[in-house]
Amino acid sequence: xxxxxxxxxxxxxxxxxxxxxxxxxxxxxxxxxxxxxxxxxxxxxxxxxxxxxxxxxxxxxxxxxxxxxxxxxxxxxxxxxxxxxxxxxxxxxxxxxxxxxxxxxxxxxxxxxxxxxxxxxx
Numbered sequence: 001x002x003x004x005x006x007x008x009x010x011x012x013x014x015x016x017x018x019x020x021x022x023x024x025x026x027x028x029x030x031x032x033x034x035x036x037x038x039x040x041x042x043x044x045x046x047x048x049x050x051x052x053x054x055x056x057x058x059x060x061x062x063x064x065x066x067x068x069x070x071x072x073x074x075x076x077x078x079x080x081x082x083x084x085x086x087x088x089x090x091x092x093x094x095x096x097x098x099x100x101x102x103x104x105x106x107x108x109x110x111x112x113x114x115x116x117x118x119x120x121x122x
Contacts, residue, residue: 029076029103034069035111039087040118046087053080053098069108078102083111090119
């Protein structure tokens with residue numbers, strides 16, 4: 001019976017794939033970060049970068065507005081990260097504290113208000 005064989009094959013494949021998810025866990029996770037940038041009015045086109053700590057390797061980059069809410073995909077195992085916020089021009093760069101993240105974060109990380117100034121205003 002070709003129909004029964006096909007059904008059995010589908011059930012076996014689904015069971016095998018399902019067991020991979022159960023035993024290995026999810027392949028990736030995510031977290032959200034939000035905040036507000038206080039930046040000179042001439043600056044626009046800012047971005048936020050997720051870095052692996054230690055080392056500072058950039059993992060992902062998102063373009064953001066002055067009020068932002070960005071989502072980053074991360075590994076499901078615990079990892080240490082930090083964020084930087086930058087804007088074009090002769091401006092300072094914000095660097096967050098280091099966070100240890102694992103799995104989906106229920107609440108977004110709130111960076112609050114980030115002040116970015118011209119380099120000569122430090």
